Amino acid sequence: MLNFFRQAWKISRGFWQSEEKWSARLLAASVIALQMLNVYVMVKYNVWQNQFYSTIQELDSAKFFQLFLYWPVFTLIFLVVDVNKLYLQQMLEVRWRTWLTNHYLQAWLSKRTYYLLQILDYDTDNPDQRISEDVRLFVSYVLELSFGLFRSTLTLASFIVVLWNLSGIIDLTVGPYVLSIHGYMVWVAIIYAVAGSWLTAVVGNSLIKLNFVQQRYEADFRFSLIRLRENGEGIAFYNGEQREQANFSNRFQLIIENFQALMSGQRRLSYVTLLHWRLSFLLPYLISAPRIFEGKMQLGGLFQTATAFTQVEQSLSFFIDKFYSMNEASLAQLQAVLKRLSSFAEHIDNLHATASGNSIAITAAPGGLLGVACLDIKLPTGELLLKNLELQVQPGDRLLITGASGSGKSTLMKTLAGIWPFGQGNIHIPAGESMLFLPQKPYLPLGTLREILAYPAAADLFAEEKLCEIMIMCKLGEFIDCLNEDGNWSQILSLGEQQRIAFARAILQRPQWLFLDEATSALDEETEMAMHRLLHEQLPGATIISVGHRSTLMEYHHRTLNITEAGSWKLSA
Numbered sequence: 049m050l051n052f053f054r055q056a057w058k059i060s061r062g063f064w065q066s067e068e069k070w071s072a073r074l075l076a077a078s079v080i081a082l083q084m085l086n087v088y089v090m091v092k093y094n095v096w097q098n099q100f101y102s103t104i105q106e107l108d109s110a111k112f113f114q115l116f117l118y119w120p121v122f123t124l125i126f127l128v129v130d131v132n133k134l135y136l137q138q139m140l141e142v143r144w145r146t147w148l149t150n151h152y153l154q155a156w157l158s159k160r161t162y163y164l165l166q167i168l169d170y171d172t173d174n175p176d177q178r179i180s181e182d183v184r185l186f187v188s189y190v191l192e193l194s195f196g197l198f199r200s201t202l203t204l205a206s207f208i209v210v211l212w213n214l215s216g217i218i219d220l221t222v223g224p225y226v227l228s229i230h231g232y233m234v235w236v237a238i239i240y241a242v243a244g245s246w247l248t249a250v251v252g253n254s255l256i257k258l259n260f261v262q263q264r265y266e267a268d269f270r271f272s273l274i275r276l277r278e279n280g281e282g283i284a285f286y287n288g289e290q291r292e293q294a295n296f297s298n299r300f301q302l303i304i305e306n307f308q309a310l311m312s313g314q315r316r317l318s319y320v321t322l323l324h325w326r327l328s329f330l331l332p333y334l335i336s337a338p339r340i341f342e343g344k345m346q347l348g349g350l351f352q353t354a355t356a357f358t359q360v361e362q363s364l365s366f367f368i369d370k371f372y373s374m375n376e377a378s379l380a381q382l383q384a385v386l387k388r389l390s391s392f393a394e395h396i397d398n399l400h401a402t403a404s405g406n407s408i409a410i411t412a413a414p415g416g417l418l419g420v421a422c423l424d425i426k427l428p429t430g431e432l433l434l435k436n437l438e439l440q441v442q443p444g445d446r447l448l449i450t451g452a453s454g455s456g457k458s459t460l461m462k463t464l465a466g467i468w469p470f471g472q473g474n475i476h477i478p479a480g481e482s483m484l485f486l487p488q489k490p491y492l493p494l495g496t497l498r499e500i501l502a503y504p505a506a507a508d509l510f511a512e513e514k515l516c517e518i519m520i521m522c523k524l525g526e527f528i529d530c531l532n533e534d535g536n537w538s539q540i541l542s543l544g545e546q547q548r549i550a551f552a553r554a555i556l557q558r559p560q561w562l563f564l565d566e567a568t569s570a571l572d573e574e575t576e577m578a579m580h581r582l583l584h585e586q587l588p589g590a591t592i593i594s595v596g597h598r599s600t601l602m603e604y605h606h607r608t609l610n611i612t613e614a615g616s617w618k619l620s621a
């Protein structure tokens with residue numbers, strides 16, 4: 049339990065100590081103040097009930113109508129307090145959620161965590177669900193439970209006093225002894241609630257784990273559906289529908305089996321909670337009966353007792369209901385959400401620890417050179433991919449990296465780009481110079497073709513004439529009319545066209561250093577040559593490092609770095 053609070057505080061701390069802390073504290077204080085007002089008015093209302101119902105027993109119509117006038121006042125206060133309490137709580141919820149979502153988005157995007165999660169195969173942990181769903185649930189559950197806990201404790205404290213005073217003393221005869229019990233109704237309420245709580249804990253215990261697993265199965269199923277959408281073409285070519293269907297069925301089956309276990313658990317739990325709830329209607333009248341028949345209590349007292357008993361029992365039951373309920377904010381739900389958020393944060397910490405356990409030092413140095421010294425590149429498993437690489441690239445140089453498939457050419461490019469952390473050694477990059485990396489499959493963001501061409505810069509940074517001119521150079525002239533059209537361009541454009549978009553981007557951005565990782569693999573030889581010629585003409589001073597298989601590429605490069613088997617390499621002019 050201590051661990052639970054520690055974890056919850058670890059996630060919450062940031063917001064409550066952030067720049068938003070004063071508005072957050074003010075909102076929380078306002079909600080608490082309204083809750084206190086609500087309980088205070090409830091106690092007053094409870095006393096009023098006694099007087100009001102007693103007028104009926106006494107057949108005192110004048111007093112009845114006089115007391116009746118209080119009713120709209122009470123109703124109005126309850127209405128205003130409850131509605132605004134909810135509104136302020138939701139205001140706090142929105143602020144907290146915004147802050148926490150931004151916090152997780154930053155953690156996901158910073159230090160290329162999103163990419164490391166992918167290459168270290170942590171992507172099955174569904175970071176998207178953590179950020180969109182779990183953050184929302186966490187904030188709403190914590191607020192609902194903590195404000196609920198405060199309200200219940202206050203209600204309990206207030207109405208225990210009321211109920212104690214209404215109970216008086218009851219004498220129990222046990223054999224020859226007479227036992228005088230003070231505040232017996234309070235004891236009945238406590239025993240009743242504690243028994244319910246204990247039974248609920250026993251019966252509902254298994255639901256916590258089942259709930260956690262259920263969320264994960266749902267997310268995994270959703271993830272597999274998204275993969276079908278994203279890889280529709282590949283699957284269609286393979287006629288892979290049956291295999292996909294089998295995969296979906298398996299994942300969905302897990303959801304259903306777990307849900308059936310949840311249903312059985314929930315059914316057992318519902319018997320307990322519903323019986324507990326039903327009994328609570330009758331119980332206060334039953335326990336008041338001795339005092340009524342002894343003539344020590346009137347009709348008003350009976351109603352007042354029933355309300356006070358219900359308040360005591362309900363606020364005690366808050367701890368029960370909020371423990372295992374599956375359908376609303378409950379400790380069980382919160383525990384499951386907390387576990388997922390904490391394990392996400394742990395994964396991020398772990399992978400940063402794994403990444404920083406490696407020590408490829410990248411430093412920006414003056415002199416305009418790219419230098420690689422004593423560089424070992426490894427796989428995440430620690431297996432060596434490239435051994436002791438020594439390399440110097442001068443400004444204006446054109447270096448071609450070759451080697452068999454799987455030898456590590458792309459991984460070397462990723463290492464130079466600073467996104468592959470596994471290995472040791474030193475890389476000096478030229479200080480203050482612009483670098484651009486073009487992968488084999490360019491990333492096309494959602495949006496218009498103009499936005500795609502300008503990416504990652506803003507679309508309005510480049511004039512339309514300039515964009516059109518470069519599109520024509522890159523043999524993309526036929527798409528000029530679609531420049532402002534929104535579309536799923538990564539599905540519409542062929543891979544070759546997408547690669548030419550990447551060349552257009554390079555010419556627009558005019559980097560001093562350009563890295564091409566099989567960036568022309570989908571082009572025919574003639575177009576490939578045309579693209580390299582274009583780079584020569586448009587970026588004459590740029591240094592170019594390319595990865596490629598075709599020997600014709602040699603024409604546009606001065607030197608070759610060949611990666612041979614078992615991590616060795618050879619540099620030739």
Ligand SMILES: Nc1ncnc2c1ncn2[C@@H]1O[C@H](COP(=O)(O)OP(=O)(O)OP(=O)(O)O)[C@@H](O)[C@H]1O
Pocket residue numbers: 166167168427428433451452453454455456457458459460
């Ligand atoms: N995230 C990863 N986890 C484990 N192994 C990886 C990972 N990424 C790459 N590898 C392995 O590293 C090796 C080198 O991959 P890389 O993509 O650099 O090869 P390449 O020379 O560019 O190949 P190709 O010419 O086929 O594109 C491959 O054996 C690949 O399986």
